[in-house]
Amino acid sequence: MLEGLEVSVLKLSEILIDNIDFRVDSEYFGKKYLNFDLFLKSKKSDIISKYAKVSDGDHSKFPDNQKEEVRYLQAKDIKNHFIEDNNPVYISREYFNKNKRSHVTEENVILSIMGSVGDIAITPKGFIPTLANRAVAIIKDIKELNPYYLFTYLSTKYGQLQIDRQKNGGVQERINLDVLSKVKIPFVKNEFQKEIENIVKSSHGRRKETKQAYNQAESILLKEIGLQNYEPSKEPVNIKSFKESYLQNDRIDSEYYQVKYDVIEKTFDKFNRKRILDIINYPVSSGVTPKAGGDDYTDFENGIPFIRAVDLQDCEVLINNCNYIKPNIHNGVLKRTQLKYNDVLLSIAGTVGRAAIFKHKVPANINQAVAILRFDEIDLKRLYLIVFFNTDIGKEFVSKYSRQGVQTNLNLSEVGNLSIPIIDYKKQVQIAELVEESFKLKSESKRLLEVAKRAVEIAIEIDEKTAIKYIKDNTI
Secondary structure: OOOOOOOOOOOHHHHHOOOOOOOOOHHHHOHHHHHHHHHHHOOOEEEHHHOOEEEEOEOOOOOOOOOOOEEEEOHHHEEOOEEOOOOOEEEOHHHHHOOHHHEEOOOOEEEEOEOOOOOEEEOOOOOOOEEEEOOEEEEEOOOOOOHHHHHHHHHOHHHHHHHHHOOEOOOOOEOOHHHHOOOEEEOOOHHHHHHHHHHHHHHHHHHHHHHHHHHHHHHHHHHHHOOOOOOOOOOOOOOOOOOOOHHHHOOOOHHHHOHHHHHHHHHHOOOEEEEHHHOOOOOOEEOOOOOOOOOOEEOOOOOEEEEOHHHEEOEEEOOOOOEEEOHHHHOOOOHHHOOOOOOEEEEOEOOOOOEEEOOOOOOOEEOOOEEEEOOOOOOOOHHHHHHHHHOHHHHHHHHHHOEOOOOOEOOHHHHHOOEEEEOOHHHHHHHHHHHHHHHHHHHHHHHHHHHHHHHHHHHHHOOHHHHHHHHHHHHO
16 A cells, blocks of 8 residues: 555654654655755754854835835845846835844845745845845854855755755745754865855856946947937826827827837937848747646656746746646647747746847747747847847837736737847947857856855765865866
């Protein structure tokens, strides 16, 4: 009867050891966790609270209509071991000063503790203080332990295993602060911790260079268009005749005729403009989304990456946290939206106008919130178009044509009719090269963090000497 089942038999005394929340659910005593317990007992270690304070973010009701003066850090902002800048939220300086307990400062380790539990980052030296919300744990005032080593260890398979074990909750997972503070950290020598610090700082350096390269590309584009100092008009009234409005554009919604859009259109008209329809060599297409929880979905090992708008970030398509559909769905009802290497993807629902390039040599598909723009680079560079859409100007431009409702959206016809200003091709090449450089720097930043994580794992599994050799072999 028990064939194929994983069974762990324990005494009550064994259940009580280090069982902070007195958990009795079977998942807590899975063999991978029990084996790790045995492994950790052979190592000298101590709990996080021995070295640092653990608190969470602001529990107050978020006040509306604040001045945007200080960054408000949310759990969703912690991705891929860094604080992401997609759709940041800000609060007033006054509100920030009232909530000192939840301040995030330099060299704090921060961790998402609600929803997507376990996403982790470390704030670098010189980090501008922010305020975190209640879904973020803040590990601060770290003493007698290198914060960069702590961050790296918590990012390893061993740190994540402990965090994963302590998750609780139903619809929304979470981890309690008192449990997090009891996560065990294996001891390594200060010299080795310093080695890890150096690698993590190098990774942060590459990340900074990534942003610099991309910002330079964006600056060139805006300068060429002539909108580098653009500020949207706040003029509330724009008078249009019936001939100038509905008869010309078939739009009666007032948002479409805002003064700020007239400024953008007049500037773009100084250039040769091309519609997306006149650029692409494959029809603008978007996918469909199978029913949530339905039989069309599967897991990473058996499925095809299914790209959503949220997977378009920083001009790239990320597939590390995407959903997966079954191959028969990919080759059946979604056959026409199978992705190809170098496809440009544009979000057309929700956060409309976010663009990214698909640089993966794996089969993949898209849902109905994403459109494929497939074309040859005859007089338009793909990365120029992507940077254009992702600028504030590009976002304003796309928002003009978006339909407002329960969810903002663009239909495929409207995407095809978007008329893009075409700047000098040499400038487009320069922009594309800078973005490619930013991709390389970002990849190197990620690689260095993986080196640091693996080195910590080797130090724990074997010894620090072997880990140091691994670092030297992979960072020269």
